[in-house]
Amino acid sequence: MNVGLEHYLVVSALLFALGLLGVITRRNLIVMYMSLELMLNSANLALVSFSRFNDNLNGQVMVFFIITVAAAEVAVGLALIVALYRKRQSAHVEDLTSMKL
């Protein structure tokens, strides 16, 4: 069986699902954040495979942007998590409920 676009897409979808699962199950902010990276990566995979099979490089440019933005996002996000940790001594989501209802 020849590996085609669908295979890549299924892999990417499963990766996306895994990331999603991480976001909603893990309670550590940093791990949640890593799961989000996983999701972004799955999009990258989809884009690259589409790019390959559609014979169009534009998708890869998009991936480039996504990677850049993700890096920036990670930087800001981690700084934020660190700042919060300094205040609360915790990176646990369940401790982040001073605002609710």
Place this chain on the structure above:
Amino acid sequence: MTTLTLIFALPLLAAVLLAFIPRNFAVVMRLVALVTTFITMLLAVKMFWNFDCAAADNDGYKFVATIPWLGSHALGIVCRLGVDGLNVGLVLMGAIVAFAAACCSAEIKSREKEFYILLLVMTGGILGAFASLDLFFFYFFHELALVPTFIMIGVWGRGEKRNFAAFQITLYLSIGALLTLVGLIDLYLQVPAEIRTFDIPSLTRFFVEHPMALASQSFIFPLLLFGFGVLVSLWPFHSWAPLGYGSAPTATAMLHAGVLKKFGLYGLLRVVIPFMPQSAQHWMPILAWLSLGNILYVGWVAMKQKNLNLLIGNSSVAHMGMIFLGIATLNLVGVTGAVVIMIAHGFLAALTFGLSGYIHSQTGTLEMSELGGLAKKMRFVGVAFVMAAMAGCGLPGFLNFVGEATVFFGAWARPGLRLVTVLAVWGALIVGAVYMLRAVRATLHGPLPEKWGRLPDAVLWRKLPYAVLLASLFLFGFAPKLLTDKIKPVTQQIVDMANAQEIATQAATVPSPVTGVSTNGTKPAPGGVKESGK
């Protein structure tokens, strides 16, 4: 700038002016409010007086003025003011009641600034709503007047149930207003896009030539009927009114019960019935039965009230039933009668609430078990109250009687409404008298309790509002032609539109059944009373 524009704009301008007066000048505020409403009243009287000789436009409206910078021409929203026979009386009534309400506001002792601003906004809104020839502004001004009502009840209201009252009145009136809004928008959308307009005369012309599709009618009509109905406390959506008025500060109750409430009825007459004749024919018998809910059921409720203001509030609701019945007749006599009651009730409601407000301000209570024999101490107020009560149970001499009798004649002319009429007459003559006399008996008559031994009667300037209102009731009660001659042509047009279908089908099927009854020189009007002759 016509007189009408001034009438509508003055209170609003005064409200803006008040906003810039520092709050410790309470006397100035009161003065401004009084003077403004007084001038407004004079202008309204002048307009009413000049009405017959004023120039009318093609649609029969007089004193027409456009305020071009308001609204949006692209959507066909133009602030156009004008009066015809239907609303000239309402504007006059509104202006008079507004003045009376301003006079009665002396009882407000806290936050006068806000109160008078709200009062003036309410007045301007009311007058604007009745004077507007544009459906959008008709609604817009009503809303403008409605909101101060809520706030005034919530803030200056009285009684333990004040919060609930404010809550309830807000809930009901908002529902009513918003249903109406949907209905009006849908009505507006019935016109093809390129000539869409909210202009009432244009819409009238359009719907005369292009009757609305039945499907649209059957959707829009109930919306507007019940939307307006809620605003007018149509049974069974009435329970906001007595409590709301009972808890409202005097001036608010006067203005709302007296004038603002007529908005819904005015809307029914101006828009709903003439534009949607088939639905009107279908719904009117139902409305007639609902009106009985007001007249009889609410009358009974009024009989059982222990608080004077609640009793008056219920009676005011009961009177609405008469108007609904008049509208439900869909004939010239009944509808004209309904309009007459609208005006009469405006004066009357303002009068009764004003008087009860005075009693409250003097005694601090309106529980009837604690009052009694007040006529001994408050001669003037007592006399005025008895007159109000008498007007309330439809005594001749007051305008209310003219309206009620006319409505009965109109209703009786519809054979289908005979039973309703019988019950309505019972409600008006008996039940109405029972609770009104009960109020008089419990508050004014009987022995005077010790603690009220030193109550003062109203001083001269506090008598003024009551005198003005009573005088209006008497004047029109003695000479109803002053009103009816103005109203008649318009109601005739409304009734003709509402019965257009009927007349057409009758003419097509039955070759005009001429009965042998010749009436002494009276011409049976098309769509008029004459339907029952055998």
Place this chain on the structure above:
Amino acid sequence: MKLEALPWILLFLPLCAAGIITLFTLRSQKLSAGLSIGAIVSGFVLAIALIKSGGWEAREFSLNWLSIGNLNVDFGLRLDALSLMMLLIVTGVGSVIHIYSYGYMHEDEGFSRFFACLSLFTFSMLGIVLANNFLQLFIFWELVGVSSYLLIGFWFDKASAADASKKAFLTNRIGDFGFMLGILTVFAVVGSLNFAVIQEQFKANPALMGGSATLAGLLIFCGAMGKSAQFPLHVWLPDAMEGPTPVSALIHAATMVAAGVYMLCRVVFLFTPEALTVISWIGGFTALLAALIAVQQNDIKRILAYSTLSQLGYMVMAVGLGGAGAAMFHLTTHAFFKALLFLGAGSVIHAMHHEQDIWKMGALRKKMPVTFWTFLVGTLALCGVPPFSGFYSKDAILAQAWHAHNYPLFVIAVSVAVLTAFYMFRLFFVVWVGDVRSAEAGHAHESPGVMIWPLRALVVLALFGGVLGINEIFAAQFSAAEHAEASEHGLTLLQRIAEPFTNAPVAAGIGIIATLIGFLTARGLYATAKSDPLTSKLGWMSRAMANRFYFDEIYEATVIRIHDLAGTISNWIDSWIIEGLCIGVVRGGTDLTGRALRLVQTGNLQTYAFLFVLGVAVVLWLTLGK
């Protein structure tokens, strides 16, 4: 001044007086009284002037009052024999009573108010008399009701007076309910409200109303039932005696209660034979019932009140029997002597310091001679002793019954005559004869001149009212309407005196005998009685009579209770179902939903993320799930 203006002036003078008194002269008693008395006296003069100038023939003056579509209501004045005669009675008797009131009410603090109300009443009554159409009649009908309300409740700080006025008004309103429906029915068919027009139409086409004719007639009769206090709406009249005595004399004896009879006569052409039968029986029954009740009353004014009821029953019966002229005749004489009796009673009450129990009086004959003599004339007239006025008018009614061959009613009428003589002489003996029974009676003295002179004036009328030819004027009025055979030309005085015996000798004779029986019985029982001997003799019957056959209680149990119940139920629905259940559920539901939804907002990031994903899943399912 043009002649057309006269009736208008006549009508509006009292209103002006009332208005001016209310607005300006409340402080000045003399001025108020002067205005009020002046208005009615000039009214009387004007009425005479009208008769002098125009005679008795019918004429109308009218303005358009309201005109909507085919509903044309005129404000019109109709002058004809009927209304002119009524005018004379109202203004004449009214003037006398006004003057009397000046003395009677002298010490009252509401003096000016009293005269304002009296003038208002006069205005309303004149309006009824002069009305030329149904709606106008109804308007003044109601106004009479309200002025009566004000006058009965004149001493409103007395609970009983306040209640009585309320009751009077409401009972009248029940009658008006029928009246209004009757007017509506007539209008719906005829299309006009004007009496003359309606009469024309009926003449042209007697079957105009078809099946609804009887119903319409009876509905209109309801109005008369209320105003003229006919069974079953008679309950208010005795209570109305809570008002000042001149009021009782003016309103509840001479004029207002007569309005019902007047109205029946005015529209007598409307009634079908069936309707007339009902009317006559109700009249007869009322007459009998009231007479029976009067026998066991102890309050001087109440006795007179029931007597009034009974006499009104006579009149209504007469109308029902087709004798509108007789009814009007009796109305007129009754106005004279009943006003006289009431004013006499007022004089007594005044002298007794507002004591009204006859058993506390006695032997007043010596103390108040003028009042005594005038009262005696009134009594004789009421009992129908010839040649007093009452004899002629009552005989006319008896004769009507006789001629109509309605013997059951004739018997009732005769027994009423017996009872009338009985209770009137019971009153007479207890009050004027016998012993002094209380301190007040001992100290009583004659009333002042301003109260005595009106009595004297009325005595003249009560004496000679029967032979002035009043009946002929009425007969002429109704001849067209009911094809009466009364002759057109006037009779001589002697003919008039003898007329009862020439017309219907049997009836006249039986009437006189009946009166005699009544008188003798009363004398036997009460000439020297210390307390009522009948009470024990009649047992439960007496108690029932004293308690007015429990009509008030019956009403209490039925009409009032039903309304009360309806009120309670409605109120309950309002406050529990609509306000509590509907609003409460809506409000509570909204609030609860809000609070519940808010719980979703836990503040936990993970929950948010989860809900986010759930949302995506749902949206996906909605769009692509199929």
Place this chain on the structure above:
Amino acid sequence: MDALLNYLFSSNGLFWVFAFMTLACGGLVVANPFSRNPVTSAMFLVLTIISMAGLFVLLHAFFLAAVQVMVYAGAVMVLFLFVIMLLDLQEEERRKVKKLGLLAGLLSIGAIAGIFVKSLMAAQPGRGLPAPVAEGGTIPLGKLLFTNYLLPFEIVSVLLLVAMVGVILLSKKDLK
């Protein structure tokens, strides 16, 4: 065995290898049955990213594969690890797992994935495509980036500036 090895090192075979690695390591990032230590997750994330880079190579996106390894595995993940070290994060506490919530979460994720796969089967986007030729080399990508995509590129540069400023501000220490 040879056949298997040959297959494994053919592009199809490599796909399966990398796909398996990607998913397995991804799975271990999210739910490692043996350790709930963030460091473990981070290490597996690096592995995932490297396997993905392999997939990229298979897709002839050579430049992106390099970027993936350098930027992601090299820079981003190091950042993660630094932070984890800095915060001295302990193993995530094993608090009570809300079974119902987990189940619902799994269900909804399953639903999303299911719908996706179903859609994929229905749409068959890969069907009928010509043989792939696009080569994601540096030159063509760079050309595109600096011609057509210059504007977003500039915007991203602003974004990076913002991120820098933000990070500096957030980690300043001079605060009350």
Place this chain on the structure above:
Amino acid sequence: MSLEISVVALGLIVLLADLWLPAERKRMLGYSAAAALLLLFLNTFTSHCSCSLAEGPDNMTSAGMFIQDGLAVFFKRFFLLAAVLVLVMAVEFSDRIGAGVSEYYSLIVFALAGMLFAASANDFVMLFAAIELITITFYVLTSFQRGRVRSLEAGVKYLILGALSSAFMVYGIALIWGTTGKFNFQELAQVAGKFAANRVFLFGVVFFLVGLGFKIAAFPFQMWTPDVYEGAPTPTTAFLAVGSKATGFVLLLRFLFTAIPDVAMHWNKLLIIVSGITILYGNLCALPQRNLKRILGYSSIAHAGYVLLGVAALTTAGESAVLYYLAGYLFTVLAAFAVIALVMRHLNSEDLAGLAGLNQRSPLLAATLTLAMVSLAGIPPLAGFFGKFLLLKAVIEQGPANHGYYCLAFTALAGVIISLYYYFGVIRAIYWSKETPDLSPIEISKPMKMAVCFCMAGMFYLGLFPGALINYAAQVVKSLK
């Protein structure tokens, strides 16, 4: 594109100027930035400006990514105005921020730049870059008060959920591009019809819409709103409520009506449901709320629902109603937040009780907040009423075709009625609180006063004289097709 370049340059200048400015002059920096933006705003009305009247697809630059049509210009003006007011507010708020005030201003300017780009985005790549610029800036802006745990917490919440939504959006873009091969909206529009039945494509569209839904806080992606609104510094919240939400809407309009018009036509049911539930959810949750900023958070959810009415109508009338409503919302919400920023300056929480006696402390602020609430409640004669009127009209117009629209209209009405309660609750807290702990007058700087008055004037103007903006909006939405 000179406008965007100027804005970015302004941001850089502010950043740099900070280095040399003494601390006491920093206030001036904020005002100057605001003044500069105001100038740029006014400049959009002059015909010389390259970005003012140059509209239409001809003017697309940068390979069609950047479009300067009427819609873009409308929203650019909108964002500029919002940024000016937010900057003024930020200056007033600066003493609560502590260090990094100038950075705060510059970040606002950068976020504005992102919004300006987003308004002109005609391409997914561009859109992605612009949106991320906005979002990442907002992560920082939200958590700017590092001293307050709530601010950081809000930042983290916004970060995680924002990243989540970004992931969805990116995946959606990937699928859309993968199936169609187009990034450009216009090009996509030409082929989108063909893919209307392609489920992968639709999947991508849904994922993309999820991302936008998060931005506008539509149900079920609204969870973050109240928490972030509460925790963020008030100027940030204001900018978030106005700018970020409007960005979401302009992109939504562009995406639905320019990129995939043929597909969107079939999506009325989904839009109706989402809009209805959003309205009800926002209003119901706000009912028992006591925290002013949370109230506005929930109310902003509800208002997202109202605006979605106009989108759901899928007509030009609906689109122009959206624009009108947003314009009114700009003044109203900014006015409300300005008052909150001033009044709650020295309080730790934003409880309603803090408003007690405001009418004595500052009548101007009391009046402003009252009017803002009245306008939000949709009562004449203020902007909110007319906006709602237009939205309802647009929805009812579609009623005969699909009765769901009638239901939607009634749902909206129910929402309006519910909302009256909490809006009036705010008004009541101002005027009629029993306890008045603090009656010290509130000092307001001149620029702030002007800003507040401007907002009030805007509310009145749009409520009373809607004609001009209606015509403008009607003309603008033509560029969507």
